[in-house]
Amino acid sequence: MGREKTLVALAGQPNTGKSTVFNAITGASQHVANYPGVTVEKMTGSYRYDGAKVEVVDLPGTYSLTSYSLEERVSRDFLLHEEPSVVVNVADASNLKRNLYLTFQLLEMQVPLVLDLNMMDVAKRRGIEIDVKELEKQLGTTVVPTAIRNGTGKKELLKSIHAVSLSERPSEPFRIDYGPLESFLTEIEGELSGNGALWANYPPRWLTVKLMEGDDEARRLVRKNHSNPELLLAFVEKKRQAFESEHAEKPERHVAFRRYHVADDITKASLKPKAASSQPLSDKADQFICNRFLGPLILVGVIYLLYYLSIVQGYNLTNYTWPLLAKLRSLTESILPNPGFIEEPLIRSLTLWFVDSINALLNYIPIFFILFGLIAILEDSGYMPRMAFMLDRLFNKFGLHGQSTLPMVLGGIYVGGCAVPAVMSCKGIPDERARFATILTIPMLNCLAKVPLYVLLINIYFVGHKGLAMFFISTITLLMVLPVAKILTRTVLKKKETSPFIMEMPPYHVPTIRGVLGRATERVWLFIRKIITIVAVIAIIIFVLLQFPGLSNERKAYYSTQKDLVTANFYKKIEGNPYAEHVQGKNLMALVIYWDKYKNAKMMAKGKDAAKAINERFKEENPIFFKIAQPKKDKDAKKLNRAFKKVFSARKKLLREIKKEKIDNSFLGQIGHAMEPYTKWAGFNWRINVSLLASFAAKESSVATLGALYEQEEEGESLETRMEKGEKGFTPLHALALMLFMALYPPCIATSIMVKIQTGKIRWMVFSMIFPIVLGIMVATLIFSGGNLLGLSGLQAMFAFYGLALAITIGMGFLKNE
Amino acid sequence: MTLDTLKPGSTCLVKKLTAEDQLGQRLMDMGVYPGLRLTVVRNAPLEDPMELELGGAYLSVRHEEAKFVEVEG
Numbered sequence A: 001m002g003r004e005k006t007l008v009a010l011a012g013q014p015n016t017g018k019s020t021v022f023n024a025i026t027g028a029s030q031h032v033a034n035y036p037g038v039t040v041e042k043m044t045g046s047y048r049y050d051g052a053k054v055e056v057v058d059l060p061g062t063y064s065l066t067s068y069s070l071e072e073r074v075s076r077d078f079l080l081h082e083e084p085s086v087v088v089n090v091a092d093a094s095n096l097k098r099n100l101y102l103t104f105q106l107l108e109m110q111v112p113l114v115l116d117l118n119m120m121d122v123a124k125r126r127g128i129e130i131d132v133k134e135l136e137k138q139l140g141t142t143v144v145p146t147a148i149r150n151g152t153g154k155k156e157l158l159k160s161i162h163a164v165s166l167s168e169r170p171s172e173p174f175r176i177d178y179g180p181l182e183s184f185l186t187e188i189e190g191e192l193s194g195n196g197a198l199w200a201n202y203p204p205r206w207l208t209v210k211l212m213e214g215d216d217e218a219r220r221l222v223r224k225n226h227s228n229p230e231l232l233l234a235f236v237e238k239k240r241q242a243f244e245s246e247h248a249e250k251p252e253r254h255v256a257f258r259r260y261h262v263a264d265d266i267t268k269a270s271l272k273p274k275a276a277s278s279q280p281l282s283d284k285a286d287q288f289i290c291n292r293f294l295g296p297l298i299l300v301g302v303i304y305l306l307y308y309l310s311i312v313q314g315y316n317l318t319n320y321t322w323p324l325l326a327k328l329r330s331l332t333e334s335i336l337p338n339p340g341f342i343e344e345p346l347i348r349s350l351t352l353w354f355v356d357s358i359n360a361l362l363n364y365i366p367i368f369f370i371l372f373g374l375i376a377i378l379e380d381s382g383y384m385p386r387m388a389f390m391l392d393r394l395f396n397k398f399g400l401h402g403q404s405t406l407p408m409v410l411g412g413i414y415v416g417g418c419a420v421p422a423v424m425s426c427k428g429i430p431d432e433r434a435r436f437a438t439i440l441t442i443p444m445l446n447c448l449a450k451v452p453l454y455v456l457l458i459n460i461y462f463v464g465h466k467g468l469a470m471f472f473i474s475t476i477t478l479l480m481v482l483p484v485a486k487i488l489t490r491t492v493l494k495k496k497e498t499s500p501f502i503m504e505m506p507p508y509h510v511p512t513i514r515g516v517l518g519r520a521t522e523r524v525w526l527f528i529r530k531i532i533t534i535v536a537v538i539a540i541i542i543f544v545l546l547q548f549p550g551l552s553n554e555r556k557a558y559y560s561t562q563k564d565l566v567t568a569n570f571y572k573k574i575e576g577n578p579y580a581e582h583v584q585g586k587n588l589m590a591l592v593i594y595w596d597k598y599k600n601a602k603m604m605a606k607g608k609d610a611a612k613a614i615n616e617r618f619k620e621e622n623p624i625f626f627k628i629a630q631p632k633k634d635k636d637a638k639k640l641n642r643a644f645k646k647v648f649s650a651r652k653k654l655l656r657e658i659k660k661e662k663i664d665n666s667f668l669g670q671i672g673h674a675m676e677p678y679t680k681w682a683g684f685n686w687r688i689n690v691s692l693l694a695s696f697a698a699k700e701s702s703v704a705t706l707g708a709l710y711e712q713e714e715e716g717e718s719l720e721t722r723m724e725k726g727e728k729g730f731t732p733l734h735a736l737a738l739m740l741f742m743a744l745y746p747p748c749i750a751t752s753i754m755v756k757i758q759t760g761k762i763r764w765m766v767f768s769m770i771f772p773i774v775l776g777i778m779v780a781t782l783i784f785s786g787g788n789l790l791g792l793s794g795l796q797a798m799f800a801f802y803g804l805a806l807a808i809t810i811g812m813g814f815l816k817n818e
Numbered sequence B: 001m002t003l004d005t006l007k008p009g010s011t012c013l014v015k016k017l018t019a020e021d022q023l024g025q026r027l028m029d030m031g032v033y034p035g036l037r038l039t040v041v042r043n044a045p046l047e048d049p050m051e052l053e054l055g056g057a058y059l060s061v062r063h064e065e066a067k068f069v070e071v072e073g
C-alpha cells in the first residue's frame, strides 16, 4: 500500500467506554506495556482496514490535560510527540457538556479528531436527543454516535477514522473564545511567533493558552526550545499577574470557566433537552448501596462473596487442577534418571524441585482467574468508587485512600488473600503517596501461603485456645498495617505526590462477559509471563543453597557402609528363597522403584475397580515383583515380602538422615547457624532460620522445610508430633514470636515483582523486602525477650501485644495527616 | 458559606473556588466552577466524604476539600 502505518489514539474521560471501544475495534490482538519510565499502563492493539494495518493505543482516561497528574501528562505527551494520525475522543453522550471540556482541549492541540458520542443508548433512554449535524458544525470536526457495547455505530466509526486519517488538517481550527483573556493571549502569541523549533513543533494556540495557564510542562517546553526562554517566561508571568489584578481571577480559572461556558452554549444548540429530568436509576440504587446502614452491610456481603467465590471456590477448583499438575510432575519424574539406593542424581532432584516450585505457583491460577474476573466486574459495574466512598474516611486517617479498600480485601484483610492481585489492583489509586503506602503494606496481610505455618504452630502450642489464636493472627495484621502505613506516609513517602480525593461516581453498568473474561485472561497471562521465569531462577538458587556443599567424603562413605549392611542383612535372610535370584544386583533397586510406584498407585486409586485395574497393570509389568508385593498364600513370597519391607523402610530412614544432614551442612544451614546468636532473642533457632530463609521463594515451603528438618521416628508420624519432639525447649512464646514474624514476612518473589512493576523502581522493591524483615525481627524480639522478661505466658503475651497494637492504631488515627 | 457545611438535600450556587493550584484545577476539571448549581446528595456512612450532584453527574468530595468552595443558597 506504500502508506505509513496509521496510528489511532483513543482519548476520553474515565467511564465513557474507551476500553469497550478499544476492545470492539481491535479484537483479540492486544498488548499491555508501560509508557516509558512510568507505571501507567499502555494498551495497544491493531486492526486492518482496507487491507492496511491500523495501530490503536488506549490512552489513560482523564478529565483534562493539565500537568498535575501522571495520567494527564502521559496522555498529553503522547498526543504531542507520537503524532497519531487520528485521535478518537470517546465521550459519554448522556453527559455531553462535561465531556466537551476535554474535547476542547484536544481540538486546541490541533490533533485530527473524531468525536465518538458513545452511550447513545443511555442518552436515548434518558430522553436526550443530540443533533449530530449541528454539533459537527459547531465543533468543525467529525462526530459519530455509537452505542458500542451493543456494537451500534462501529462501522461508521471505523469509516470516519479512515476518512480523517486521509484528510488534511483543517486550516481554520476550532477556537474557544476566552473573552477578556483574548487580548493577553494575542500578546503572548506575538512574542512566541516564528521562534524556531517551538513554533514549528507545537500548536501555537495551545502553547499560548498553556503558558497563560501557568502550566509547568509548557514552561519546560519553552526552556528547551526557545531561543530566549527566561525573557519570554518573565513576560508571560507579567501578563498573568496583570490579568489577575484586572479581573480578580487566575487566568487558569478563567480558561476553565470559559470552556464550560462555551460547552454550555454548544450543548444548548445541539441538544434537545429531556422532557422531564427524572432521578437517574443509579442514584436511586445508591440510596440503598451507599446508605448509612445498608451500605456497610452490602459492602461486607460483597467482600464475603468475593472471598467466597475466589478463595473458597477457587480453592475447590484447585482440587481438579492439582491432579493435572501432579501428572505433569510424575511425567517429568518418569523421564528422569531413577534414584539410586541412597544417592539421588542431581539432575533428578533439581528438576523435581524446579517443577514443584513452579507447580506451587501454577496451582494458584484458578484462584487468580476467578479473582481477576471478579475485580473486572467490580471495576466495570461502577461499584468500586462506592467502596472507596464508604471507607475513605477510615483509610484516609492512616494516610491511605478510599480506593485502598479492594487491594486490602484481596491481600487478606481477614485471612487468606493473595498479595499478587492485591498489589496489581493498587494501580487505580490516584494519590501517589497513598498508592505507595498501600503497595508497601499489603504484603503484611495474611496471604494463603502463611496459613499452613499458623495452623501447625497453633495446633501444637495453643491447643486449648485454637479459635482465639486464629482470631488473633487473622486480625492483628490489619492493626499492624494501618499504623505502619501512617508511619510510612509521614517518613519515606513524605515527598511523594498527593492528589485531591475528588472522584466521580459513574452510573452503574452491567459488565460485559467479553470485557470481564478478557481482563481476567490478560492479567493471568501477565502473572505467568512476568513471574514464573523469575521464580524459576530463585528456586534454583535456593536449591543450590540447600544442597551444597553436600556431604563430606567420610559421611558419604559412612552412609555407603550403612547401605551395604542393610542389603547384606537382607540377602542373608532370604538365602535359599526361590525368589532370591530375582532381587540380586540391580534388580533390588528395580524392586524398590516398582514397590514405590505400586504403593503410590494404590494410594491414589479410588474404589474397588480402580484398585483391580492397578493390580492387573502391575502384574503385567512384572509378574514376579507382583508376587512379592502381593504374596497371598505363597509362603516364600511372603517371607521375601517381609524381609524387603525392612530394607525399604531402612532405606527411607537413611534417605531422611542424609537429607537432614545435607541441609544442616548446606550454605543455607550454615547461614541459619550463623544467625542463631542474633535470632535467639526472637526465639528462633537455626532450624527455624533455615525454614524461614527457604521460604523466600514461596512461603508454602516453610512448613515443607520444617518437615524435612524434624526426623520422623516412626512411620506416619505427623509433623505436629515431630516438631513437638524435635523442639523440646519450645514454648508458646516461641511460637507466637514465629507467627508474628511470618505475618510480617517479606513479600514472596511474585509479589516483589509486582511491587517493582507497580512502583516502577527496583529501589522500592528492595525496600518492600527489607523493612518487613526489620519490623518482623523487632516484633518477634519484643514478644519473645519482652515476654520472657515479664514472665508472660504465650497467651498473655498475645493479649498484651494485641492491646498494644490496638492502642497504637487508635493513636495513629488521631494524628493529623500532613 | 462553604460547601462542606451543607447538609444532604440542600442545593446551592457555586460562588468562588478558594483552592489553590492542584485542588482548584481538579475541582474545575471535574466540573465544579463558579455559576454552577449543585446539590449535596448524601454523606458517606462515616460522614466523610460527601456526594454531590451536578448537572446529571455525581462526584464525591472530602469535606476538607469542600471547604475551598464558596457557595450561596
Ligand SMILES: Nc1nc2c(ncn2[C@@H]2O[C@H](COP(=O)(O)OP(=O)(O)O)[C@@H](O)[C@H]2O)c(=O)[nH]1
Pocket: A012, A013, A014, A015, A016, A017, A018, A019, A020, A021, A061, A118, A119, A120, A121, A122, A146, A147, A148, A149, A150, A380, A381, A509, A510, A511, A512, A515
Ligand atoms: N449502555 C452502554 N454501556 C456502555 C457502552 N460502552 C461502554 N459501556 C459500559 O460502560 C462501562 C465503562 O466502560 P469502559 O470501556 O470500561 O470505560 P473506560 O473507563 O472509558 O475505559 C462498562 O461497564 C461498559 O460495559 C455503551 O455504548 N452503552
Ligand SMILES: [Mg+2]
Pocket: A018, A019, A020, A061
Ligand atoms: Mg478503561
